[in-house]
Amino acid sequence: MSENKSFDELLLPVRNDIDRIDKELLKLFTERMQCAERVAEIKRKAGIPVLNAAREQVILDRVKKEAGEYGDSAVALYSAIMSISRARQHNMLKSGGVLRDLEQNSPKTLKADPRVICQGAAGAFSHSAALRLFPGQKPIFLPGFRDVFEAVHNGAGDYGVVPVENSDAGSVSEVYDLIMKHRMFIVGAADIPVRHCLCRAKGTGAVKKVLSKHEALVQCSAYLAAHDIETEAYSNTAAAAKFIAETRLEGVGAVCSAQAAEEYGLEVIAADIQNTDNNCTRFIVISREAVLPEDAEKISLCFSLPHTPGSLCHTLERFALLGLNLTKIESRPIPERNFEYDFYLDFTGNVHDVQTLALICALSDEMPRFSFLGNYKES
Numbered sequence: 001m002s003e004n005k006s007f008d009e010l011l012l013p014v015r016n017d018i019d020r021i022d023k024e025l026l027k028l029f030t031e032r033m034q035c036a037e038r039v040a041e042i043k044r045k046a047g048i049p050v051l052n053a054a055r056e057q058v059i060l061d062r063v064k065k066e067a068g069e070y071g072d073s074a075v076a077l078y079s080a081i082m083s084i085s086r087a088r089q090h091n092m093l094k095s096g097g098v099l100r101d102l103e104q105n106s107p108k109t110l111k112a113d114p115r116v117i118c119q120g121a122a123g124a125f126s127h128s129a130a131l132r133l134f135p136g137q138k139p140i141f142l143p144g145f146r147d148v149f150e151a152v153h154n155g156a157g158d159y160g161v162v163p164v165e166n167s168d169a170g171s172v173s174e175v176y177d178l179i180m181k182h183r184m185f186i187v188g189a190a191d192i193p194v195r196h197c198l199c200r201a202k203g204t205g206a207v208k209k210v211l212s213k214h215e216a217l218v219q220c221s222a223y224l225a226a227h228d229i230e231t232e233a234y235s236n237t238a239a240a241a242k243f244i245a246e247t248r249l250e251g252v253g254a255v256c257s258a259q260a261a262e263e264y265g266l267e268v269i270a271a272d273i274q275n276t277d278n279n280c281t282r283f284i285v286i287s288r289e290a291v292l293p294e295d296a297e298k299i300s301l302c303f304s305l306p307h308t309p310g311s312l313c314h315t316l317e318r319f320a321l322l323g324l325n326l327t328k329i330e331s332r333p334i335p336e337r338n339f340e341y342d343f344y345l346d347f348t349g350n351v352h353d354v355q356t357l358a359l360i361c362a363l364s365d366e367m368p369r370f371s372f373l374g375n376y377k378e379s
């Protein structure tokens with residue numbers, strides 16, 4: 001430090017330079033945005049899409065080359081500038097018309113007195129979830145997830161209640177795939193605490209093997225391994241309980257809820273055998289039509305991304321720019337497309353918010369595949 005000057009005094013001239021440069025940058029940024037608006041008007045007349053990936057690549061290659069040692073940083077900066085440019089154009093062109101119609105015209109409340117479909121049998125965790133989500137309704141049980149989706153798809157039921165994720169065992173991938181296959185909307189969600197019991201038919205001997213849903217067996221893996229109990233996957237926890245109550249197979253037990261044990265008159269040998277104390281499963285409500293409450297708080301989307309460097313990062317940045325909090329991201333392989341993926345994204349937000357709707361509409365226009373899955377309340 002020079003003899004008599006403070007750090008502030010030393011910084012002053014360089015900060016003055018930065019302020020002067022920022023002023024110029026801002027002026028140029030504003031001018032560039034006005035160019036983007038002119039481009040949008042031309043695109044409106046010509047009916048061409050906002051995104052032009054080839055043009056963006058030409059710009060990115062050029063700035064990388066011209067910025068020398070700052071090449072990669074310049075690419076990051078220009079990617080952000082062009083993302084903002086696209087967002088402006090999408091707003092002007094009111095992109096994503098289908099989604100805007102959905103936001104305007106979808107019902108805001110769930111149907112009264114609906115027919116609710118669940119997988120499994122009475123006493124299943126889906127049953128608890130259905131009672132939490134639709135108090136007073138008597139759900140209809142079908143054997144598989146596929147049956148639940150088909151029943152809702154063909155109108156035999158209004159809503160289906162299915163699990164999507166467990167805090168210990170992770171996602172139920174079959175359900176994610178069925179959501180896409182049947183183009184269902186998610187219209188509600190609830191987190192249900194999951195406590196498993198080891199049960200047997202009264203009067204049968206020591207349990208050597210248990211039947212239960214695959215996910216439940218995973219959630220109880222530590223206990224079952226410690227007690228040398230063989231496992232066999234069954235369609236559902238409560239269905240397994242019902243099966244062993246009916247067949248009374250010697251040495252065969254079930255892993256199920258205390259309610260299922262009671263429902264089918266089983267003896268509980270050990271309670272709370274799950275690996276973790278706060279074991280919890282998230283259930284969603286699926287529907288053929290969207291329901292978009294004014295106070296919905298969670299949005300789910302599914303999209304694929306172009307195979308370009310940083311495409312996921314730049315997409316997520318757009319959520320950050322609006323202060324939207326991502327609560328889940330998951331990738332699933334796209335059937336028949338080797339090593340290409342759909343991304344499932346959950347974030348807190350409401351589609352009736354103008355900026356959030358604009359972002360979703362912009363993404364729907366830009367992504368190779370895009371589905372808005374729903375905006376719902378969590379109970």
Ligand SMILES: O=C(O)C(=O)C[C@]1(C(=O)O)C=C[C@@H](O)C=C1
Nearest residue numbers: 039050051052053055056082085
């Ligand atoms: O040149 C265009 O077509 C534009 O829309 C402008 C612009 C940009 O900001 O440079 C924005 C979006 C396109 O994806 C490509 C480039």
